[in-house]
Amino acid sequence: MEVVNKEEEKEEMGSSGLIPNWTELTRECLIKIMTRLSLEQRWLGPMLVCKTWMHACQDPLLNSVVDLETQFLSTPPSASRWSPEFEAKVDSIIQSVVDWSEGGLKEIQVRHCSDRSISYVAERCPNLEILCIKTCPNVTDESIMMIASNCPKLKNLDTSYCHGISPESLKVVAMNCKNIEILKWNLHSWLDHPPQYMPREYLSSMPRNGNMEAEIIGRLMPQLKHLELRSSELDAEGLALICQGCSNLEYLDLYGCMCLARCHITECKRSLKFLKEIKIHSRTVWSGPLRGGTLALARNRSLLRRLDSYLTKTMDKVSKMAEGSSFHTTASYENTLAKEVTNCS
Incomplete structure (x- = not known):
């Protein structure tokens, strides 16, 4: 009986196409395949297979976006997200993608990062267009002002629930990033019971700069089309400034803005000719009894x-x-x- 070497048989089957030899794929083919995977999928799978695949995953073409938002939404929030260790991991992911992008990073959607990674982005990614960094207690004016100075192509900015960012940063962003059409500057609603996992010092540091922010937005950001100011303390005067200065608004979110009366909302609708949707909550707009x-x-x-x-x-x-x-x-x-x-x- 003829004995067949298993290694030789495997090679013959691979060359005949019965079993594809994945290690022989060209870099271009690998990259094309990897584009079908999310950042998380690449990190947990192909990058661990072999050096060839790892290097393909690090190609600049695959690293123009850092999007961890789906992962944050698909897992229940917990106290561990507020730990320095978790923040350091998120920072590390961002910094790695920045290096691999070779300056081509255009979009960031994460939570719980810090000034370390955002400053790193500002120094190396002048083509950044989308920056969504919700719930980042350790992102401050320092890194946001760097973003404003170094990333003039920014179109979408979401710093919701980042209590370390002041109106001064918003002013610098408004003066330097003239392409911004989407601004999300939300706060946690005091009407909603805060989750137990949120640190008390974080909740107590919630800023109260409603009208100051409204004045900056109305005066310096006329190009806005989408604006979210959830739970802001702006009043009728602040809303009027926004309506006067941001005539191109198509979407306005004022959920939880307790200092606004229904008549102010009605007047806002009248003055914004392009407005398609305005979001409020009946409990948070004064139209009679409180x-x-x-x-x-x-x-x-x-x-x-x-x-x-x-x-x-x-x-x-x-x-x-x-x-x-x-x-x-x-x-x-x-x-x-x-x-x-x-x-x-």
Whole structure:
């Protein structure tokens, strides 16, 4: 019986096409295949196969984007994300992709990075167009000002929930990055119970610069088409500045903006001719009664004066009803008053 060497048989089968020899793929073919994989898939699979595949994964053509947002959304948030170790890992990923991109990085979508990696990006990636870095407590004015100075092609900026970034950075961004059409400058809503895993010092450091930010946006960012200011403390004056200066707005998110009345939202809709969608929440726009704890949010005096006037008129209305003597008991009077305050606008 003829004995066949298994190695020779394997080579013959590979050369005949029965079993493809993946190590013989050209670099161009490998790169084309790798483009079908996400960053995470490449890091956890092909990069670990062999040096040839690892080097292919490091090609600049595959490293113009750092997008970890899908991974963050697909896994439940936890306290571990707020640790220095986790932040260091995210920073390391960003810095590695920056090196491999050879200056061609155009898009970053991550969370929990720090000034270390964002400054690294600013120094080496002048073609950056999209920077989305939500929930990064250790990203500050230092790195954002570097981005503003070195990345003039920026079109989309999302620094939501980054409490270390001040209006001064926003001003520098607005003055240097004239191509920005999407700006997301959101804060955590105080109406939503904060998750237990969020550090208390992070929650207590939430900035309160609503009108200052609105003035910068309205004066220096007329090109904006998409603006998100969730839970901002801007009032009617701040909203008016935005409407006057950003006439091209198509999308406006004012969810959780407690110092705005419904009449201000209505006026905003009238003045923005290209507006397609405005996002609010009925509980957070004052159109009559302020229920429960929401009264504590009426911080400015003008809102309190409107509230006082409204309640006075409601009391007068119910008192006139009482003169017709449709109430048989004190309880029925109180119930009618409560109903009127709740339902009347």
